[in-house]
Amino acid sequence: MRAHRARTTVVTAVAALTVSLLTAGGACATETRDETPDEAPTTSAPATGPGQATPPGAFSEPAGLEELSAGWSMPWGADWLPDGSALYTERDTHRVVHLAPDGTRTVIGTVPDVVHGGEGGLLGLAVSPGFATDRTLYVFHTAAGDNRIARLTWDGDTLGGYETILTGIAKASIHNGGRLAFGPDGHLYATTGDAAVPRLAQDPAALEGKILRITTDGDPAPGNPFGTPVYSLGHRNAQGLAWDDEGRLWSSELGQNTWDELNLIEPGANYGWPECEGVCGREGFTDPKETWSTAEASPSGLAYADGSLYMAALRGQRLWRIPVEGTDTGTPQAYYQGEVGRQRTVLSTPSGDALWLSTSNGPGGDAVHRVTLQ
Template sequence: MDRRQFLTAGAVSGLALVVAACTEADPSPPPTSTPDSPAPDLPPSGAGDPVVTGTVAEGLNVPWAIAFLRDGSALVTQRDDATIVRVTPDGAVRTVGDVSDAAPRGEGGLQGISIGPDEDAVFVYYTTARDNRLVRMEFDGARVSNPRPLITGLDTAFNHHGGAVVRAPDGYLYVAVGDAAQPDVAQDVNALNGKILRVDDGGRPAPDNPFGNEVWSTGHRNNEGLAFDAAGRLWASEFGQDRRDELNLIVRGGNYGWPEFEGESDDPGFISPVVTWPPGEASPAGLAIVGGHAYMAALRGRRLWRIPIDDASGESDVGDPRGLFTDTYGRLRAVAAAPDGSLWVSTSNTDGRGRPAPGDDRILRVAV
């Protein structure tokens, strides 16, 4: 397979693309299927096809990120009321804490979450009245408490917050920070916006970072999904502006081009994405990798993208992406690999840009 798979779609006006990419807007009609109906773009009996096996939980408030505990339950951030809930596999939902200084607005609020290796701490990314920040909170299994700021002063705006947080096999935290609608900052290696950061649990730069600070990679516009594959490589989903959304394979010190280019570039100083989509088919959010496939949630695209990746040999080739559950559940935001081998996927229909169905927002269980 060619490493760059460029997908095409029907014509969309330039204005509509700008609105969709920049604001996650969804001008399309609501899904016509019932929540548990078969996905229309899947064959009815194909072996190995992912299938939604049920609803884990419902009635949630913009569930933005999902992080699993060893017992199979998950901590889920709710963006717009800045609370963290614990969701068990059998559907019990219990609030374990809130973030008192969060100030949700626009696309910001309580976003990414990662659980410490001993499950005695959580790391969350959120918006305050004056900045975006990464904070460590204690977790005793029942409550989160005692927030301690690790990285503060990240520029904030109505949109382009980034927000994904993931723990790597090397033990460090990787944090996606959006450009806060200031494109030029993404090329400044001394600024933290428009970057992917790599830090320890105290928020300090990892010692072998490429620029001597927190920055791991540059040239990003708005990454909302980060995931590691079986080979230990980092992948990131990224909102484009008005032409191409992206899936990128992230390397140390890599420059991913924003705002100098969007999508593919022939400039050897920049790294091109491995897959692109028109914004109407994507507006990519959460990302998870299971069994040699990357699964990327799409907001405006209202589907789950399944992208074959070669995570055994370490090659950057990808197979043909395939859209799953298109228009069946509305906007999809979080996707996480559960301990039992399934995926948990959240809807995002109560975020002001979707059309909620009864029970929204919900978390779906997908067998892959």
């Protein structure tokens, strides 16, 4: 099992298309915004972008919010264990924490080689689909020279066996991406930011500004569009991954100064950054299904439950519910605006009748909340 940097040469036709796309549009504006709270969120009506009217049919919606566990320090990644409890990462402390449904919290260990700073640190976490037998979990973290994906084992007592499976993803103080999730196909998906070098998002041979799809050994998953870890490109700083009940992949993405995005992800599709932010309307680029002003969203985590996507907003300090029917989205609705602060990660419970929602307000000031769906 080897760590490696995947920088595979892509076929000439793909490279030529990329050059064409890079030269077709004007240069983007200088970077001025990241996910930190630079001003109070606005209270204007939602900007819903290109979505359709709310589809017919009954959908569950949030019916109650209660604090499950307090005293956290920047919880970031999370995933379920087979028994219905969950594991969380803390970005700056490098800790992995077990959280039981009754709110009992236990630190199970720290991840080695993590270097935090800015938006980097210990980020995404995904539990192996075979955890009951292999006891393996995967993390995305910032190291001294790069971002990387690693695996560890937890036997219920000891967190150990650290081993990198994919290295060489460029790091920066902003735009590290970092979400990890296993798809219905059993492969591991990861979001990467552009590392504050926007042109990398349009380079199909680069790992940055992408959604990656890899095996549990870190190799390109079979069927990837370019024969590399790259699954889709043209992303600025995607931080949410969720599959609907038909197996379609959705992703939430932090925009620059104007538009944040919800995208329906297709293999090999180009989502436009940095040639466009929000709706592009140009051949060769795939437009988002929904957009929001950055003050209303700045999204991170994403989950799916009973016909709707739920998107956690950082600067927007609210939970967005977006009905989904097929490939169409309905009118987004906002919940809990300003009630718990900046919202980072949202999980749909295995039973599907609730969400676990974590905040990102600062060291010692964060919590995990339970949102009842009805």
